[in-house]
Amino acid sequence: MLDALQVFTTVVVGLMVGVEFCVAVFVHPILDGLPGDNGLRGRTRGAQLLGAVMPFWYIGSLVLGAVWAIAGRHHHEAGLVVTAAALLVCSVIMSVLLLVPINNRVKTWTADGLPADWKRQLNRWDRFHHVRVAVIIAAFALLVTALT
Numbered sequence: 139m140l141d142a143l144q145v146f147t148t149v150v151v152g153l154m155v156g157v158e159f160c161v162a163v164f165v166h167p168i169l170d171g172l173p174g175d176n177g178l179r180g181r182t183r184g185a186q187l188l189g190a191v192m193p194f195w196y197i198g199s200l201v202l203g204a205v206w207a208i209a210g211r212h213h214h215e216a217g218l219v220v221t222a223a224a225l226l227v228c229s230v231i232m233s234v235l236l237l238v239p240i241n242n243r244v245k246t247w248t249a250d251g252l253p254a255d256w257k258r259q260l261n262r263w264d265r266f267h268h269v270r271v272a273v274i275i276a277a278f279a280l281l282v283t284a285l286t
Contacts, residue, residue, distance in 0.1 A: 139209075143202070147206050147281060148278075148281045150198065150199055151203070151278050154192075154199055155271070155274050157188075157195075161188070166264060182248075185244040185245035196226070196229060200230055204223050206223075206281075215283075215284035215285075218280045222276075222280035225274070226274070229274050232270050244259070
């Protein structure tokens with residue numbers, strides 16, 4: 139049973155990392171390069187869609203990591219899993235305190251009703267997101283290491 143939990147957790151976290159990495163490295167740079175307000179419209183739609191899904195994915199990943207840490211506490215890889223779970227906790231805290239407030243504003247924006255500092259807000263979100271991606275990549279790497 140522990141083996142299945144380990145594999146499932148690693149896959150769930152790995153997919154989350156892949157989505158977030160893709161947003162940071164590909165999707166947002168592509169959207170930012172579009173003419174007119176097309177990129178902003180794409181970001182607004184992304185904030186709506188991913189803003190609805192990612193909280194469950196982050197919390198689910200954290201819960202799976204915590205369950206693995208508890209269930210495998212007597213195994214040699216327990217320290218790696220606990221550290222990965224702690225990093226996932228950090229990613230959730232970062233999300234709630236830094237990224238979600240900006241995301242909640244972005245998903246309501248229209249081309250006609252933009253705040254004066256909208257580009258600064260998007261750049262700030264991107265910077266926080268890059269740090270969060272680094273945190274979840276580290277958590278994923280630890281889980282993969284623990285799995286092997």
